[in-house]
Amino acid sequence: MEKLKVGIIGAGGISQVAHIPNFQKIEETEVACICDINKEKLDAIADKFKIPGKFTRWEDVIKEQLDIVVIASPNVFHKEQAVQSMENGKHVLCEKPLALTGKEADEIIKTAKKTGKKFMGAFPQRFTSHAYVIKKMVEKGEFGNIYYAKASYLRRRGIPGLGGWFTTKKLSGGGPLLDVGVHILDLVVYLMGCPEPETVMGTTFNKFKDSATDGGWPPSESRIGDRMGKTFDVEDLASGFVQFKNGGSLFIEASWAGNSETGLKISLFGTKSGAQYSSSDTPPLKIFSEMDGVLTDISPVLANVDSYLEEAKHFVECIRKDKEPITSPKEIITVAKIIEALYKSAETKKPVHLAS
Numbered sequence: 001m002e003k004l005k006v007g008i009i010g011a012g013g014i015s016q017v018a019h020i021p022n023f024q025k026i027e028e029t030e031v032a033c034i035c036d037i038n039k040e041k042l043d044a045i046a047d048k049f050k051i052p053g054k055f056t057r058w059e060d061v062i063k064e065q066l067d068i069v070v071i072a073s074p075n076v077f078h079k080e081q082a083v084q085s086m087e088n089g090k091h092v093l094c095e096k097p098l099a100l101t102g103k104e105a106d107e108i109i110k111t112a113k114k115t116g117k118k119f120m121g122a123f124p125q126r127f128t129s130h131a132y133v134i135k136k137m138v139e140k141g142e143f144g145n146i147y148y149a150k151a152s153y154l155r156r157r158g159i160p161g162l163g164g165w166f167t168t169k170k171l172s173g174g175g176p177l178l179d180v181g182v183h184i185l186d187l188v189v190y191l192m193g194c195p196e197p198e199t200v201m202g203t204t205f206n207k208f209k210d211s212a213t214d215g216g217w218p219p220s221e222s223r224i225g226d227r228m229g230k231t232f233d234v235e236d237l238a239s240g241f242v243q244f245k246n247g248g249s250l251f252i253e254a255s256w257a258g259n260s261e262t263g264l265k266i267s268l269f270g271t272k273s274g275a276q277y278s279s280s281d282t283p284p285l286k287i288f289s290e291m292d293g294v295l296t297d298i299s300p301v302l303a304n305v306d307s308y309l310e311e312a313k314h315f316v317e318c319i320r321k322d323k324e325p326i327t328s329p330k331e332i333i334t335v336a337k338i339i340e341a342l343y344k345s346a347e348t349k350k351p352v353h354l355a356s
């Protein structure tokens with residue numbers, strides 16, 4: 001069977017750590033070319049990973065004979081690169097955030113439908129053992145009605161690429177809400193069965209602007225030729241509350257810096273059981289249940305998985321077997337709409353009511 005040819009846009013941290021090695025590891029794929037506007041990094045990475053094709057313009061990559069385009073560039077480019085890649089006949093695995101607004105997400109989904117190409121969001125959280133265990137229980141109805149959820153992704157001092165594109169709004173679109181908050185929002189929306197959001201309230205802060213320190217992502221060895229400035233015009237903490245049409249609600253918080261604990265935590269409250277996953281707890285996953293009238297705590301033993309590799313394998317399987325990727329169009333649009341509304345609410349200091 002001929003290998004699927006992969007082209008990667010963005011030769012930075014996530015491509016070097018995950019996408020390039022993973023698509024080189026999978027037997028059915030080969031990394032045929034890579035693109036970066038930073039020529040020094042492009043040359044070094046193409047050389048290091050022995051990638052034959054090199055481009056400095058993404059518009060040229062998407063015209064190559066490729067099956068898959070992986071988008072791993074700064075956030076503001078994702079929508080256009082995804083749409084144009086599909087228009088040029090490529091399946092797309094797109095880094096998060098997939099879109100900055102509901103309208104952008106809509107355009108991506110419409111293009112995927114029109115072109116018949118697969119589009120998947122790169123959300124490795126969905127491929128973790130805890131997500132797998134919780135989702136299986138949700139599907140079996142073991143939580144009953146999930147009516148409340150909490151999602152928290154906090155860093156005490158973890159600002160990515162300080163002064164580079166991450167902290168520059170015109171390139172990132174936003175701070176930790178779009179960067180790490182989107183991981184847990186996507187996960188919780190998926191686990192809750194994608195309820196329709198009705199009202200959204202958000203707040204954002206930027207308290208570490210003058211005392212900010214770089215948090216170490218992207219890894220320093222991956223930053224070949226990157227030029228960092230001083231701009232930090234996005235939030236360093238965001239929090240929000242979402243009410244859903246079905247009566248349920250969600251509290252979410254995400255930070256790059258704050259005087260708080262560090263970690264990723266999600267909680268689901270269901271009428272039959274609840275679940276809590278916390279990256280800093282042992283055991284990390286707890287199920288709060290009831291057996292014969294006795295309140296019972298269960299701590300499932302979680303398998304060790306490489307969630308980034310599983311993500312890539314799943315996408316390849318979807319293409320080979322013509323299956324729908326795990327990130328559904330409805331979830332993609334819902335997540336984008338909620339994030340857009342959280343920022344709008346923070347800016348206007350008013351709740352945002354979403355039309356269906």
Ligand SMILES: NC(=O)c1ccc[n+]([C@@H]2O[C@H](COP(=O)([O-])OP(=O)(O)OC[C@H]3O[C@@H](n4cnc5c(N)ncnc54)[C@H](O)[C@@H]3O)[C@@H](O)[C@H]2O)c1
Nearest residue numbers: 010011012013014015036037038072073074075095096218
């Ligand atoms: N899924 C995850 O867990 C995860 C983790 C980290 C980053 N990400 C996402 O991956 C994307 C890249 O992040 P990163 O950490 O690799 O950042 P990075 O800064 O290390 O890499 C981005 C690269 O894109 C290049 N670039 C900039 N503009 C470009 C353009 N127009 N066309 C082509 N290349 C361009 C830059 O030169 C840089 O090398 C972001 O959207 C980020 O949110 C996802």
